[in-house]
Amino acid sequence: MLEPQQNALLGLLPEEDLAHLLPHLEQVTLSLGQSLSESGRQMSHVYFPLDAIVSLLCVMEDGASTEIAVVGYEGIVGVSLFMGGETTPSRAIVQSAGTAYRLKGQLLKNEFYRAGPMQRLLLRYTQALLTQMAQTAVCNRHHSVDQQLCRWLLLSLDRLPGDKLIMTQELIANMLGVRREGVTESAGKLQRAGLISYNRGHITVIDRPGLEKRVCECYAVVKREYDRLLNHHDVM
Amino acid sequence: MLEPQQNALLGLLPEEDLAHLLPHLEQVTLSLGQSLSESGRQMSHVYFPLDAIVSLLCVMEDGASTEIAVVGYEGIVGVSLFMGGETTPSRAIVQSAGTAYRLKGQLLKNEFYRAGPMQRLLLRYTQALLTQMAQTAVCNRHHSVDQQLCRWLLLSLDRLPGDKLIMTQELIANMLGVRREGVTESAGKLQRAGLISYNRGHITVIDRPGLEKRVCECYAVVKREYDRLLNHHDVM
DNA sequence: CCAACTCAGCACGCTAACGCACATAAGCCT
DNA sequence: AGGCTTATGTGCGTTAGCGTGCTGAGTTGG
Known part of the structure; x- marks a missing residue:
């Protein structure tokens, strides 16, 4: 339940x-x-x-x-x-x-x-959202599809109970705002590097630390800010 | 005063x-x-x-x-x-x-x-800011430097009393997150088209409607949302 | 008035990502 | 099984934007 x-x-x-x-x-x-x-x-x-x-x-x-x-x-x-x-x-x-x-x-x-x-909680959450959006903007500008895919995978993984996600490359491409083929290529690299296994819409993350090594700083910036803004001690 | x-x-x-x-x-x-x-x-x-x-x-x-x-x-x-x-x-x-x-x-x-x-006012303003950031993110992803420069010029113009702004291409490049030469090129196009005149850090907008024709939708989306959220009638 | 500096413009070659056209391949439904 | 749909992999040519190095025109200040 x-x-x-x-x-x-x-x-x-x-x-x-x-x-x-x-x-x-x-x-x-x-x-x-x-x-x-x-x-x-x-x-x-x-x-x-x-x-x-x-x-x-x-x-x-x-x-x-x-x-x-x-x-x-x-x-x-x-x-x-x-x-x-x-x-x-x-x-x-x-x-x-x-x-x-x-x-x-x-x-x-x-x-x-x-x-x-x-109210306090929702406002702090909204500020975290602001940060995520800002970092997304800068990531869109400066980072490669490879890095953005890593960031996206890790952000999703953090919000899921397991290490599997159901998601086609087509949909990921829509999210990232890139070509489907671009995702195919980047995902292929990650798969060949043994970090993920991809199977018709089913992604399993095998080596999370490996993803964290490849990802751009944007992931950490966002995560740190969420932790800072929404930890129990400060909020309540 | x-x-x-x-x-x-x-x-x-x-x-x-x-x-x-x-x-x-x-x-x-x-x-x-x-x-x-x-x-x-x-x-x-x-x-x-x-x-x-x-x-x-x-x-x-x-x-x-x-x-x-x-x-x-x-x-x-x-x-x-x-x-x-x-x-x-x-x-x-x-x-x-x-x-x-x-x-x-x-x-x-x-x-x-x-x-x-x-409080009401500040919250509504923050929501407008959220929209601006979101639109910036999508604009970074999908639009050309040309379009983004137009957007940037118009956003600045809306916040200035006159039609002149003091701003080197170098600084604009920092704002947009692109190369300085990229701005040189785009600004050159606008100048040749008779929309702006550029002179060592002094930009004069000559043909604002012309800029509005070239700009991507992002400018209008943001402007509309600011108008909607911060007009006197709704807020107070 | 000349030297130093700042700003704008230009010319490369390079790369990431694009758009498009296919070729598989894997699941799905009779 | 066989044919359909959906998902993935690949291989082009094209292009926008990057990095670099350099030119030249203004501006500033001694």
């Missing part, structure tokens, strides 16, 4: 605050490719992933896209609701199927405007 | 809330290249630019950098203070000299945690 506390934000909340929300939290299954938020559309709920992963994508008129951030058990999908804008121009797509708890948008806003621990 | 209300955030604040802050607002001159915030360092003040422009840069270990957002009269530098993280891994550099009002960080936080109009 999956408990709401497996989501890091909910888990960091003091018991009484969590108790407020518990009756309204609804467990849902998220399936691969499902959209939780479309550009410019108001979300009815926010989502607290448990073992699912959600990608925030920025999609352009011609259909080209790039992942700007990834959200897993450590976060929440639907930041724009409590930030006051209600909508975002970006899209939220389930990148790895799994489970999440969801909460009606209005209830989250109520909790947020009580200005208690939940 | 420059009034605090020339900053859009301060200008949107109801009179009584602004009155709270006025005695503590200190006018300062920002000079080109001045750093307002270093990676991981706590800021003592937040800044409300009037006619100055500040770039938020993400700098990497090897010194390569990319601008992730630009802040002018419409915004505030120092979002991380009220978001709870206190520091950011990014750097804030004055990109166009001018004037700003500044406020002690603690005073801003006090005002923020009163949970009044200022």
Whole structure:
């Protein structure tokens, strides 16, 4: 059984605050490719992933896209609701199927405007998101597809229980905003180096330390900032 | 004389809330290249630019950098203070000299945690910043230096009183995270097309509509979102 | 007024990534 | 089994942007 506390934000909340929300939290299954938020559309709920992963994508008129951030058990999908804008121009797509708890948008806003621990927590999380987006921008600019693939794999791995992910090269290419063939090539290198094994949409990470050696600094910067902003000691 | 209300955030604040802050607002001159915030360092003040422009840069270990957002009269530098993280891994550099009002960080936080109009305003602004960063990331990935230069020029122009900016190609290259020669080439095209005139660090925009024709959609997306989030009607 | 410096422009060759066209290959569904 | 769809691997030519080295035109300051 999956408990709401497996989501890091909910888990960091003091018991009484969590108790407020518990009756309204609804467990849902998220399936691969499902959209939780479309550009410019108001979300009815926010989502607290448990073992699912959600990608925030920025999609352009011609259909080209790039992942700007990834959200897993450590976060929440639907930041724009409590930030006051209600909508975002970006899209939220389930990148790895799994489970999440969801909460009606209005209830989250109520909790947020009580200005208690939940507010502090959500604001700190949003700042972590800012950092992730900034680092993604600079990584897009300066680093090779090889490095970005490593970063992407590690970010996903950190949000998954095991060492397997279900993901075609086509989809990874959409996330990274590169050609499918580019991913084929980079993934091939990683496979030949014995770091991952790739099999028709099923990736198994064999040598995680090896990936960490190849990845650019962007991964560590983001991870460090999440750890700093969302550790139990500072937040509560 | 420059009034605090020339900053859009301060200008949107109801009179009584602004009155709270006025005695503590200190006018300062920002000079080109001045750093307002270093990676991981706590800021003592937040800044409300009037006619100055500040770039938020993400700098990497090897010194390569990319601008992730630009802040002018419409915004505030120092979002991380009220978001709870206190520091950011990014750097804030004055990109166009001018004037700003500044406020002690603690005073801003006090005002923020009163949970009044200022809080709503700052949160909405932060969401606009999120959008700008996301769009920058996707633009870095998919658009040519030509297009990005147009975007950058227009974003700067929107934040300046006139049609001139003081900025060498070298600095623009740092912002965009490209080679200086790349900027030379793109700027040359714009100059030959009669859109701008370039003269040793002095750029004059001659044909703004022409720039708007060449720019990628990223500019409009960001502008629209700022207008939506920070118009007087919705915020207050 | 000349020297030093800064800024802009140009000419290479180089490489990563692109777009496109195929060739397999592996699972899926009668 | 056989044919379909989907996923992956490869091999082109093309191109945008990079790194480097250099030229020359302004600007500044002694």
